[in-house]
Amino acid sequence: MDEFSFIDSIRPSYYKQPSLVKGIGDDAAVFRPSGQDVVTAVDTMVEGVHxxxxTMSPFYMGYRALAANLSDLSAMGSTPAFYLVSIVVPEEWEQEELNELYTGMKSLADEYSVDLIGGDTVSGDQLSISVTVFGYVDRGKSRYRSSAKPDDIVFVTGTLGDSRAGLEILLNDLSIDSKEAAFFIERHRRPVPRVDFAQSLLSIERVTLNDVSDGIASEAHEIAEASQVDLHLTMEDVPFTDFIKKWFNKSYKEWMLSGGEDFELIGTVAGEDWNVVEEAAKECGISITKIGTVKEMAHEQPEVYIYENNEKKKLMKSGYTHLKRGE
Ligand SMILES: Nc1ncnc2c1ncn2[C@@H]1O[C@H](COP(=O)(O)OP(=O)(O)OP(=O)(O)O)[C@@H](O)[C@H]1O
Ligand SMILES: Cc1ncc(C[n+]2csc(CCOP(=O)(O)O)c2C)c(N)n1
Ligand SMILES: [Mg+2]
Ligand SMILES: [Mg+2]
Ligand SMILES: [Mg+2]
Incomplete structure (x- = not known):
């Protein structure tokens, strides 16, 4: 195998997106949006960090790299259309493993009719996968972190902390001889981006969305900061898988808030639109939970508060942070 035969092997034989003009095979790809806004994001995953x-076979490395990016597109309310993959591959990687990685991405891409339209292949010391995605959204209809307003309901999809529990099981070789442990591992390896749910919200004029990559302690702050509001959350309402307590009684609460990599959506919506959000979740077969309320800023800085046993505490922006220096 060399770079060129590899590229030939991953080149799609046909593309699904009608707006594609030029896919893999030239200096760059070309697509032609028809009056919609284009939404784009890039997230990178590096061996030893992500x-x-x-923790992952090559299949899941690929699947998850694309899932994280589709999750960002869902948080913008957009419909995924294209992805590009930049990959750094260590010498010892076999062609078969690299094919598996692409098969992992393709398995998810096919579900959403997303086309692979380009990328870059480089040799290097550690596997690194950087995926760039493009999606479409009706003009002016993107969902921003900055749109939360006082009295909104704060909600979250699914359950939190499962991915972190799966990571713990994998890293520490905890006995996985149980359906419950397999569930956590699956949540870590194969998160489902909430694309369909976000799309079912299109009839709502205003909804704030942010996807949970670092943990809601962090993402709730991002909403508070972007919208210049306070978020008041209730710990007892934060949703978790019931059997997580049995396995990780000491840690599960912290993991719900800052374990990260759940790829659920946290958002805010006006009370009058709450029934649409509930209906959308039902249609998509996922759970949705009210976890708090938006309030006007009490002080000069936006804050997130969490109530537990009726006691009010500031929720710190804890979570996974890269580039931490000098601490
Ligand atoms: N190195 C960078 N150069 C330019 N812009 C960046 C860089 N890193 C992040 N950004 C931008 O900062 C904003 C926030 O990015 P961030 O990566 O925190 O969001 P996210 O993808 O939702 O979170 P996560 O990476 O944890 O999944 C985005 O607009 C992103 O494009
Ligand atoms: C082997 C291994 N060790 C640790 C972790 C945990 N982890 C890595 S990055 C991240 C936050 C999201 O990153 P980003 O902000 O880049 O999206 C988390 C929780 C893991 N997944 N695998
Ligand atoms: Mg990012
Ligand atoms: Mg995000
Ligand atoms: Mg992201």
């Missing part, structure tokens, strides 16, 4: 041989 995954290891212990």
């Amino acid at each position: 995954f290891s041989r212990k």
